[in-house]
Structure formats: structure tokens, C-alpha cells
Amino acid sequence: MSQIHVSTKINGDATEYLCEPEETLLDVLRDRLGMTGSKEGCGTGDCGACSVTLDGRLVCACLVLGAEAQDREVGTVEGIAEGDSLHPLQKKFLEHAALQCGVCTPGFLVAAKSLLERNSDPSEEEVRYWLAGNLCRCTGYDKIVRAVLDTAKEMRSA
Amino acid sequence: MPLDHPQDLTIKDFKIVGQRPLRPDGIDKVTGRARFGADMNAPGMLVGRVLRSPHAHARIKSIDSAKAEALPGVKAVVTGADFGAVKDGLDDGMLDVLVNCMAQDKALYDGHAVAAVAAISQTVARQALKLIEVDYEVLPHVLDVDAAMQPDAPVLHEEAADESVPAGFSKNVVRRYEFGHGDVAKGFAEADRIVERRFKTEAAHQGYIEPHACLAAMGPDGQAELWVCTQGHYMVRNTCAALLGMDASQLRVTASEIGGGFGGKTTVFIEPLALALSRKAGRPVKMTMSREEVFRATGPTSSSSIDVKIGMTREGRITAASGELRYQGGAFPGSPVEFGAMSAFAAYDVENVKTVGWDVVANRPKQAAYRAPGAPMAAYAVESVIDELCKQFDLDPLSVRLKNAAVEGTTSSFGVTYGKIGLSATLEAARAHPHYSAALGPNQGRGLACGFWFNFGGETCVSLNVNADGTVGLSVGTPDIGGSRASMCQMAAEELGIAYDKVRTVVADTASLGYNDVTDGSRVTFASGLATIQAARDAIRKLCGRAARMWGIDEDAVIWEEGYAKPAGGNAGSFEPLSLAEIAAVSARTGGPIAGHTEVNADGAGQSFATHLVDSEVDPETGKVKILRYTVFQDAGKAIHPSYVEGQFQGGAVQGIGWALNEEYIYGEDGRLQNPGFLDYRVPVASDLPMIDTVIVEVPNPGHPYGVRGVGETSIVPPLAAIANSVSAAAAVRMTHLPMSPPRIRKAIEEAAGR
Numbered sequence: 001m002s003q004i005h006v007s008t009k010i011n012g013d014a015t016e017y018l019c020e021p022e023e024t025l026l027d028v029l030r031d032r033l034g035m036t037g038s039k040e041g042c043g044t045g046d047c048g049a050c051s052v053t054l055d056g057r058l059v060c061a062c063l064v065l066g067a068e069a070q071d072r073e074v075g076t077v078e079g080i081a082e083g084d085s086l087h088p089l090q091k092k093f094l095e096h097a098a099l100q101c102g103v104c105t106p107g108f109l110v111a112a113k114s115l116l117e118r119n120s121d122p123s124e125e126e127v128r129y130w131l132a133g134n135l136c137r138c139t140g141y142d143k144i145v146r147a148v149l150d151t152a153k154e155m156r157s158a
Numbered sequence: 159m160p161l162d163h164p165q166d167l168t169i170k171d172f173k174i175v176g177q178r179p180l181r182p183d184g185i186d187k188v189t190g191r192a193r194f195g196a197d198m199n200a201p202g203m204l205v206g207r208v209l210r211s212p213h214a215h216a217r218i219k220s221i222d223s224a225k226a227e228a229l230p231g232v233k234a235v236v237t238g239a240d241f242g243a244v245k246d247g248l249d250d251g252m253l254d255v256l257v258n259c260m261a262q263d264k265a266l267y268d269g270h271a272v273a274a275v276a277a278i279s280q281t282v283a284r285q286a287l288k289l290i291e292v293d294y295e296v297l298p299h300v301l302d303v304d305a306a307m308q309p310d311a312p313v314l315h316e317e318a319a320d321e322s323v324p325a326g327f328s329k330n331v332v333r334r335y336e337f338g339h340g341d342v343a344k345g346f347a348e349a350d351r352i353v354e355r356r357f358k359t360e361a362a363h364q365g366y367i368e369p370h371a372c373l374a375a376m377g378p379d380g381q382a383e384l385w386v387c388t389q390g391h392y393m394v395r396n397t398c399a400a401l402l403g404m405d406a407s408q409l410r411v412t413a414s415e416i417g418g419g420f421g422g423k424t425t426v427f428i429e430p431l432a433l434a435l436s437r438k439a440g441r442p443v444k445m446t447m448s449r450e451e452v453f454r455a456t457g458p459t460s461s462s463s464i465d466v467k468i469g470m471t472r473e474g475r476i477t478a479a480s481g482e483l484r485y486q487g488g489a490f491p492g493s494p495v496e497f498g499a500m501s502a503f504a505a506y507d508v509e510n511v512k513t514v515g516w517d518v519v520a521n522r523p524k525q526a527a528y529r530a531p532g533a534p535m536a537a538y539a540v541e542s543v544i545d546e547l548c549k550q551f552d553l554d555p556l557s558v559r560l561k562n563a564a565v566e567g568t569t570s571s572f573g574v575t576y577g578k579i580g581l582s583a584t585l586e587a588a589r590a591h592p593h594y595s596a597a598l599g600p601n602q603g604r605g606l607a608c609g610f611w612f613n614f615g616g617e618t619c620v621s622l623n624v625n626a627d628g629t630v631g632l633s634v635g636t637p638d639i640g641g642s643r644a645s646m647c648q649m650a651a652e653e654l655g656i657a658y659d660k661v662r663t664v665v666a667d668t669a670s671l672g673y674n675d676v677t678d679g680s681r682v683t684f685a686s687g688l689a690t691i692q693a694a695r696d697a698i699r700k701l702c703g704r705a706a707r708m709w710g711i712d713e714d715a716v717i718w719e720e721g722y723a724k725p726a727g728g729n730a731g732s733f734e735p736l737s738l739a740e741i742a743a744v745s746a747r748t749g750g751p752i753a754g755h756t757e758v759n760a761d762g763a764g765q766s767f768a769t770h771l772v773d774s775e776v777d778p779e780t781g782k783v784k785i786l787r788y789t790v791f792q793d794a795g796k797a798i799h800p801s802y803v804e805g806q807f808q809g810g811a812v813q814g815i816g817w818a819l820n821e822e823y824i825y826g827e828d829g830r831l832q833n834p835g836f837l838d839y840r841v842p843v844a845s846d847l848p849m850i851d852t853v854i855v856e857v858p859n860p861g862h863p864y865g866v867r868g869v870g871e872t873s874i875v876p877p878l879a880a881i882a883n884s885v886s887a888a889a890a891v892r893m894t895h896l897p898m899s900p901p902r903i904r905k906a907i908e909e910a911a912g913r
């Protein structure tokens with residue numbers, strides 16, 4: 001079984017790695033590249049804890065093969081803040097206490113950012129449906145939805 | 159425990175307590191830096207995996223692991239036999255934990271661990287599992303609690319029952335509990351009407367998003383380290399040390415950030431296996447469960463079958479209440495039926511009351527605590543019957559509850575006489591809320607229910623170090639499952655009179671701080687908070703002593719006020735007040751480091767009550783339920799960080815919505831779990847829900863210096879009942895089986911129409 005060589009871009013940085021043909025992008029990120037911000041809650045595409053973007057499209061990293069990242073651009077939670085300045089979503093999640101345990105948070109942030117890039121003025125219902133692929137067992141979603149709506153409002157007025 | 163500084167409820171002008179500061183672990187959690195169970199690695203690390211029984215009940219005739227051991231890259235295999243040496247020394251409870259972690263002579267449920275391997279990669283570990291040959295003799299199995307109680311049911315254990323169980327019962331009935339007072343026969347005779355009903359609830363999983371994970375490393379000298387996501391790392395240490403025959407001092411356990419627990423991470427599953435594999439292989443071993451393993455082999459709570467009978471006068475006074483509760487707790491004794499039987503009528507002042515609880519084993523995973531274990535299903539049955547009586551008498555359900563509500567001085571159904579409690583206050587808050595009188599449309603119904611939880615204090619140890627730069631390091635031993643480090647920082651800062659961000663709270667490992675009970679029983683903000691306040695007061699005494707030395711006056715002549723040491727009155731002399739930072743800066747010259755400590759077995763946790771109000775709409779064609787509006791009213795005693803209190807209310811309510819409407823363990827005829835994944839075991843998602851409104855009621859708990867009551871668990875007690883009452887109203891038929899999935903609702907509607 002020979003490994004596959006992959007050249008890709010992760011959060012803007014050119015990156016190369018070797019991976020097994022059956023290895024998921026999530027395993028590559030976590031186990032080979034030490035980027036453990038993306039979480040595995042299920043491994044089957046049902047929880048969204050592993051949400052990343054692939055060429056700007058929101059995907060579950062557990063459903064993408066590591067080899068598929070060749071010549072693509074991957075965005076993870078580690079790339080949301082710019083240096084030490086947090087993205088408005090990150091700030092609002094903290095302000096609204098939109099996390100309790102925080103294990104779902106990376107996935108929600110990646111997914112919410114991807115929503116706001118497409119729709120700067122989502123309704124509550126649009127936020128709820130966009131985030132329906134991300135499970136949170138702690139918060140009941142209330143504060144997460146509020147944080148996203150508030151971020152959208154703030155970013156519109158900025 | 160008598161507080162050395164009795165509660166001063168005149169402190170109303172909290173400066174930091176009651177505010178909503180940003181949590182200290184927040185930035186790590188929004189940037190992906192926070193390290194959870196699976197986020198740790200070690201040099202030379204191996205991967206551990208578990209082989210699990212595909213049978214619900216089977217005798218293990220033999221296990222042959224020779225082929226797996228011969229596979230290149232496999233470094234260790236362990237089976238039940240590897241724990242043979244310690245087995246005899248374990249008490250029954252610990253032996254059950256061991257047998258649950260690794261089957262001995264029988265596999266007792268689908269997913270029961272029978273062997274584990276450590277290998278150089280996931281791929282090799284998976285291949286190795288396939289090479290382990292287990293010879294099973296499949297036995298008949300039983301899954302349902304009522305079926306397991308039948309005298310001819312397949313028996314799991316020959317000798318698990320104790321003396322509380324009368325003769326003639328199936329050996330699967332392992333404990334009987336009874337609570338109550340008064341004369342129920344007399345009470346029922348006084349009633350104008352009696353309603354008696356049977357209810358069933360299905361098993362629900364805690365559903366934490368982070369699967370169990372750990373990293374174990376044991377050296378040839380027997381010293382070991384364990385990194386693990388758990389609600390109680392001291393519990394993990396003590397349990398693993400017992401199961402591996404080690405001294406507790408040789409095992410240092412560090413609690414990782416924890417991605418949810420809700421009670422499900424108050425025991426061990428893979429941790430002893432990882433240690434055993436590491437010992438055998440001589441290398442660190444990391445183990446993580448897949449989601450399928452989490453569903454098949456950990457968690458869920460009990461499924462239940464409950465009979466409730468309540469007698470009421472036409473004015474709405476409950477004259478008598480009785481209940482018979484049967485919970486299956488999976489393959490081992492210990493279902494939370496005792497708590498169910500204790501809590502069932504705990505919200506009400508009932509003169510004649512009796513509950514009987516039956517603990518039953520069945521071929522399912524060993525239940526684990528789930529948020530107010532045992533109480534939600536009992537409350538569902540009781541609150542449904544009260545609702546039905548209110549309907550029959552055409553009485554307002556809120557007024558009836560208020561009329562019967564337990565108050566200060568009420569002797570509860572489980573024997574305790576209540577001190578200051580807040581049930582009536584939550585009901586009054588509900589009545590005053592616009593939700594209570596909002597209009598409803600067709601096919602919509604409103605449900606109301608109350609809930610109770612005991613709350614717990616327990617063994618707690620805290621260390622508070624004053625640093626020379628005027629900052630403070632606080633070490634607690636209770637894993638932070640929902641923002642508790644923020645609350646601890648607030649309480650320490652409040653006591654010391656310093657800024658919130660001058661305090662840093664860490665969860666210390668088992669070698670760095672004395673024993674702490676598990677984060678459970680809604681105990682952390684109460685008990686670790688109380689210990690933090692006392693440790694701060696201990697530090698203040700020492701700070702005052704140092705100030706006395708600096709001024710050359712008597713220690714007794716120094717008082718602490720608003721963050722400053724001051725001379726106590728004119729006789730003490732006239733000195734400029736000294737801040738904590740000023741005293742700390744010269745501590746090396748006044749006697750060395752300054753620290754405060756508390757070791758306490760805290761009681762006085764203070765019971766907690768809530769009232770939930772919910773509106774739902776039922777589609778009569780499909781049986782689908784939509785939750786339209788939800789409001790939680792709960793007594794928090796004193797909310798230290800209101801956002802995280804609201805979060806507990808909201809999270810508990812939504813877990814209750816899932817349990818009431820969707821979530822259930824579904825087994826096939828073969829005894830295998832058919833829905834071990836989030837696709838088929840569907841927890842609520844954002845698009846299923848409305849906002850969850852919250853009202854924090856504050857009736858201070860006399861047992862805590864600031865009046866805190868735990869809030870984590872009560873919030874899941876009323877939802878099953880409140881939603882069932884709402885759906886029953888909307889569908890015009892009493893729903894007696896949870897979850898109220900569309901097929902069950904359709905069936906109930908059709909049956910009611912056919913009558």
C-alpha cells in the first residue's frame with residue numbers, strides 16, 4: 001500500500017503531505033498536520049464538528065479524502081482569526097456565551113462564516129437551516145443563533 | 159458543614175458575581191487551540207481499538223488472539239483474562255465496572271468489549287481485530303424492562319439481586335426501593351376523583367458530541383500518566399488503579415477539555431484498557447471511540463415503565479399519590495430508579511404518598527447517569543396524571559400545582575424536610591409571563607410541568623495561590639463542563655476584591671491537588687464555588703496577618719474590606735490600607751508565599767425546582783410535532799454567571815425535547831442496536847427549534863455563602879412532561895409512551911378516533 005503525495009493550500013499556506021488512499025481529510029489534518037481544531041464527532045457526516053471549507057465550499061472533512069485536497073484550498077477553524085485579532089464571529093460567540101463545552105464550536109464557526117459570506121443578512125430561519133448540519137448538545141442553539149445574527153448585523157454596519 | 163463565615167445575604171451589591179464576563183478558556187475554544195480528549199499525542203504512541211460482541215447475550219467459550227498477535231505492527235492484545243489477577247479483590251460495584259469495560263465469561267449486550275489491541279496504526283489495529291477468533295455460544299436475550307421482569311425471562315446474572323427483592327421474582331430484578339409516608343388508602347378514599355395510568359419511556363443517550371478518548375502511558379516502573387476527557391479524573395484514577403492493581407499515587411490523571419458529558423462521563427470504559435495495553439506494549443496508547451461505539455457501549459439512560467395513581471379533590475387538592483417505577487439499567491445493577499422513586503412526587507406537599515422502585519437488568523449497555531438521573535421519566539408520569547386531573551375538573555394546571563407545591567417546611571415524599579426552596583416562585587413567575595396567556599391556534603396545545611432535583615455537594619479541594627505580582631492562581635479539581643472556570647474566577651475575585659482577569663483558574667491534575675468528587679449532581683458552582691470562597695477567605699486571613707506584620711500591629715487588629723487590609727478602628731493605629739498586590743509584592747520578606755486552601759465535604763447543596771411552559775403544534779396527518787414556544791423558569795439561588803445559567807436551562811430543555819419527541823434506542827429482534835449513529839438516532843438540530851426563553855428565579859440557598867444552587871440537572875426534569883402535556887392537548891389524546899414520534903402520535907390519534 002503506497003502513500004499518496006498531496007500538495008494543497010491550508011488557510012492560505014502551501015502544504016504538502018503523504019496520506020493513505022483511504023485516509024480522510026479530517027485524519028490528515030488532525031493526525032498528520034497537528035491541526036486538531038477540527039473535531040471528529042461522528043466520522044459519518046452527521047454532526048458537523050469537522051466542518052471545513054474546500055475551495056470555499058462548506059464540507060465535512062470526515063467525508064473528504066485527504067487525497068482530494070490536491071491543488072485545492074482548505075479552510076479550517078485555525079484560519080478564521082487573523083493573527084491575534086479574532087473574527088467578529090469568534091468575538092460574538094464569546095460575548096453571547098454561545099459555547100458551553102466548545103467541542104462543536106469550531107464546526108459552527110466555519111459553517112457560520114461560510115453562511116455570512118453568502119448571505120450578509122440571514123433571517124433567523126435561514127441561520128437555523130444553514131446550521132442544521134451542526135450538532136450542539138449543550139446550548140440548545142439559542143445563543144449560537146443569536147451570536148450569528150448579531151455578527152451579521154455588526155458586519156453589515158461595519 | 160457549618161460555614162465558618164455564615165452566609166451574609168445582605169451582600170446584595172456584588173461587583174463581579176452576577177456579571178457576564180468572557181470565559182477564560184474562551185479564546186482557545188473559538189480558535190481551535192483547546193485540547194480535548196482526542197487532541198493529545200505522545201512520542202511512540204500506538205493506537206488502541208476494541209473488539210465488541212455482535213451478540214446481545216452470549217457465553218464466551220474461548221478467545222484466540224494468536225493470529226492477531228502475529229500480525230506485524232501489533233504490539234499488545236488484552237482480553238478479560240488479563241484482568242483475572244485483580245478480580246477477586248474488587249467489591250461488587252467495581253467488579254461490574256471491570257466486567258462492563260471488558261467481558262469476562264459472557265457478553266451481556268451488543269457492543270460489549272471482548273478484546274482490545276494496540277498497534278502502530280488504525281489500519282493495522284482494525285486488521286488485528288478481524289483476526290481475533292471468539293467462540294460464542296449465543297444465549298436468549300431480553301431488552302424490555304417489563305419482559306425482563308417476567309419469571310421466565312432469560313437471566314443475565316444468577317446472583318445480582320439483593321435481599322430487598324421478595325422471593326418469586328425473576329433474577330433480573332435486582333433491587334427494590336420504597337419511599338413515602340401517610341396512608342395512601344385513606345387518602346384515595348378522600349379523593350373526588352382518581353386517575354391511574356401506565357407510561358413508558360425509551361432509552362435516550364446523553365449524546366455528547368465528543369466521543370470518549372484517552373491517552374495512556376505506563377512505564378516499566380509502573381508509573382503511569384493518563385490524559386482523558388472525563389467528568390471526574392480522581393474517579394478515573396481510583397477506578398483504573400483498582401482495576402489494574404496499582405497504587406493510586408502511581409497514576410497521574412489529567413482531565414482534558416471535555417466535549418460534553420451530561421453524566422455519561424462519570425465512569426470509565428476505555429481508560430483501563432488503554433492502561434493495560436500500554437503496560438503490555440511498553441508504549442503510550444491512544445484510544446478514541448467511534449460514534450457507533452459510543453452508542454453501543456456507553457451511556458444511555460434507563461428505559462422505564464411506570465404506573466402512577468393520584469387522587470384529587472374537585473378543588474384541586476391532591477389527597478394521595480402512589481407510583482410503581484420499573485427501570486432497566488442495562489446489563490448491571492444500578493439503574494437510577496431509586497432517584498426516580500424519591501423524586502417522583504418531590505415537588506408536592508402530599509399527605510399520603512408512596513413510591514416503589516424496581517431496578518432491573520436487561521441485555522443493553524450499562525446505563526450511565528444522564529442529567530438528573532431517573533427523575534425526568536418519573537416527572538413525566540406524575541405531571542401527566544396531574545394534567546389529566548386538572549382537565550377532568552376543569553382547573554387551571556398552574557393554580558393546582560401552586561396549591562399543592564412543596565414549600566419551606568414541607569416533608570418531602572423521600573423524607574427530607576425542605577428548607578428555603580423556590581418552586582412556588584417559579585410558578586408565580588410563569589403565571590406572570592406573557593407566554594402563559596398567549597393565544598393558541600388550531601392543533602396547538604400548551605403544556606406545563608414542574609421538576610425537582612436534589613443537587614449534590616460532595617468532596618472538594620481547592621488551592622488559591624496569591625502571586626507576587628498581585629494576581630491569583632486558583633486550582634480546582636472539578637472538570638469544567640460548561641463555563642465553571644469563569645464562575646470560579648468571579649467568586650474568587652469578588653471575595654478578594656480584585657479584578658476578574660487577575661484570577662486564573664485551572665483544573666489541576668490528580669497529583670497536584672487533593673481528591674475531588676466527579677463533576678456531577680450539579681455540584682460544581684455550589685461546592686467548588688463554596689470551596690473557592692473559603693480558600694479566598696483563608697488567603698485573606700493570611701494577607702491580614704502579613705499586613706499586621708508590615709505595620710507591626712496585632713493580627714486581630716487588621717480587617718479586610720473591599721480588597722484592602724485596613725487597621726480595625728482607631729485603636730489599631732493609623733495606616734494606609736494595603737491592597738492584595740501591595741502585600742503580595744513583599745511576601746518574600748513577610749513569611750513567604752501566600753495561599754489559601756479548602757478541603758471540604760460540602761453539604762447544604764439546596765434543592766432545585768423548575769417550571770417549564772411549552773407550546774406545540776401537531777400535524778394530525780403526519781403526527782409530526784413542532785415546538786412553537788418554550789420558556790424555562792428555574793430557581794438558581796444566585797446566578798454567578800447568568801449567561802451560563804441560561805445556557806444550562808436551554809441545553810437541558812432541548813435535550814428534553816429530543817427525548818420527548820425523537821430519541822430512542824431501537825433494537826432488532828436479534829438484540830442488536832439498529833440506530834447507533836446521529837443519522838438514525840436524531841438529536842434536535844437548530845432548525846427543529848425556536849428560541850428557548852429563560853427566566854432566572856433567585857431564592858438564595860442558605861447553604862452557600864452567596865446563595866448558589868446547582869442548575870445543571872433540574873432543567874431536564876420537566877421537559878418530557880411539559881411537552882407530553884402540550885402534545886396531548888394539541889392532539890386531544892393522552893400520550894403515554896415516549897418518544898412521541900410521528901408513528902406513535904398517529905397511532906394514538908387513530909385509536910382515539912376509533913373509540
Ligand code: FES
Pocket residue numbers: 039040041042043044045046047048049050051060061062063
Ligand atoms: S465528524 Fe464529520 S460530520 Fe461528524
Ligand code: FES
Pocket residue numbers: 098099100101102103104105135136137138139367417418
Ligand atoms: S457547546 Fe458542547 S456541543 Fe456545543
